[in-house]
Amino acid sequence: MSYLEECLTLGDWLSQDDRRALYKYFLESNDEIYESQVKSLVTYGKLTKTIANGEISYFVNNGKVNYSARKVDSDEYTCEIRAIKLSNLKSLNYKRLKKFFAQSEVDAIHNFPLPGANPQSDSGYGITVYPYYDLRYYSNNRSRLLGFFKKLKVDDSEILNKLRAS
Amino acid sequence: MKKNFSKSVLLQPRIPGLFVVGLLVAQYLIYGSGNSPEPHCTLKVDRPHYSTYLNEFKKINAIKLSITSKCDVPQNYTELTLSIKRLEKRKKVTTSKLELKRKYSNTNFPNFAKFEDFYILCQKEIDFSYRGEAMGYVSLKDGRTVKVQGNSGKYLAVPCLVVTK
Numbered sequence: 001m002s003y004l005e006e007c008l009t010l011g012d013w014l015s016q017d018d019r020r021a022l023y024k025y026f027l028e029s030n031d032e033i034y035e036s037q038v039k040s041l042v043t044y045g046k047l048t049k050t051i052a053n054g055e056i057s058y059f060v061n062n063g064k065v066n067y068s069a070r071k072v073d074s075d076e077y078t079c080e081i082r083a084i085k086l087s088n089l090k091s092l093n094y095k096r097l098k099k100f101f102a103q104s105e106v107d108a109i110h111n112f113p114l115p116g117a118n119p120q121s122d123s124g125y126g127i128t129v130y131p132y133y134d135l136r137y138y139s140n141n142r143s144r145l146l147g148f149f150k151k152l153k154v155d156d157s158e159i160l161n162k163l164r165a166s
Numbered sequence: 167m168k169k170n171f172s173k174s175v176l177l178q179p180r181i182p183g184l185f186v187v188g189l190l191v192a193q194y195l196i197y198g199s200g201n202s203p204e205p206h207c208t209l210k211v212d213r214p215h216y217s218t219y220l221n222e223f224k225k226i227n228a229i230k231l232s233i234t235s236k237c238d239v240p241q242n243y244t245e246l247t248l249s250i251k252r253l254e255k256r257k258k259v260t261t262s263k264l265e266l267k268r269k270y271s272n273t274n275f276p277n278f279a280k281f282e283d284f285y286i287l288c289q290k291e292i293d294f295s296y297r298g299e300a301m302g303y304v305s306l307k308d309g310r311t312v313k314v315q316g317n318s319g320k321y322l323a324v325p326c327l328v329v330t331k
Contacts, residue, residue: 012283013224016265078270079242118223123280124272128265129245140247141266 002166003159008052008109009116016128019106021159023132026102029164034098041065041097051105054112058104060086065097067104069125071112078125081107099133106132207237207304209316214250214296214324217285227288229324231298233281235269235314239306240276243268244314246302248284253295253321262286262296276307288326295321 007014007022014022041047045060056069057077066083070076084100086093111125130137135147138154210233217230235244249264263286269279281300298318303311 010224013220014283015285076273081270119219121280121282122272123269123282124243124275124278125270126281126283127268129268130266137266140264 003162004166006116007163009114010118011110011113011116011120013118014110014113017156017159019110019128020132020154021156021163022109023102023106024156025160025163026105027098030102031098034101035094037101038094038097042093052109052112052114054108056104056108065100067100069104069108069112081125081127082131096133099131103131103133205237205239205306205310205312207235207241207312207314209246209300209314210234210236211298211300211316211318213318213322214298216288216324216326220285227326228285229288229296229326230282230285231318233284233298233300233316235279235304237277237304237306237312239308241271241279242305242307243270244279244281244302244304246281246300246314248281249299250284250286251297251299251321253297279304295323297321 004025007018010018037047037049041058041060047058049056050072053072054069055072056067058065058067063086064083065086066080068077068080070078082100082104084096087096107125107127110127113120128137130141135144135151136142137147138150139147212232214229214231217228220226220228220230229250231248231250233246233248235241235246245266245268247264247266250262252260252262254260263284265284267281267284269281271277271279297320299315300317301315303313305311
């Protein structure tokens, strides 16, 4: 089993480092897929996709894109989990939405993993308050400037290499 | 003897309209906008403990902190700043880990939110004591928010079974 496949089954047991590395890995490896998904979302105003054991639905609403999720084969969607503002610049929106896709996929993998050996708690949908593309994630809700400097110290290369080798 | 009333007298309300409006305003002020009295939420911060689950299923040696928020009304989510603090040689306190997390309540248990994925790796030194702390708020389904905070009490030693680098 590759490390990526293992990550898809870990759920609750995915560490913060694993999730952050997954986010970076998805951004670099899914660029073309995200490009076409952004086009579809912007054109139709909605998009649904599945990852691990989760289904993510995106909606464009009042200049924002938000997402909610559900377990595959479940009728029950979560409420709106995250939202991101759209700008008037198309290229900026593409960049932002790709990050939003990667973040939401990591969230979904964390909460709706594929069946595996590890017991899952099913204790509700959990997320880090700030997404990985927000510098406040690195500074724990303090300034973005501090987050910028703390981000420079974060080294996810070891896990990223394991993911790339998958 | 039959009394004759003019139509305008019969249609005139016995209680003045202004009085009725006053009563409604008073009721609104006393009972609010129909919400129940102050909601009550509590935070249960368990003692940091060595996680046998993480050892068994993820092959890591870690100290885990579990936190549960409980309200007497349904909640939307709980947002907390979680930290595990470490006491070294009974003197120096350092924050081993600090994270800002949000947990949405499960529909089966709408009054609860459980945080069960917060942990730190065991350290080489064994004479550390740990304490868990959490602070934040609960967003209720009715739109109100309630501040919550708690800790696991005294710093206590957490023995790690196998020490990692």
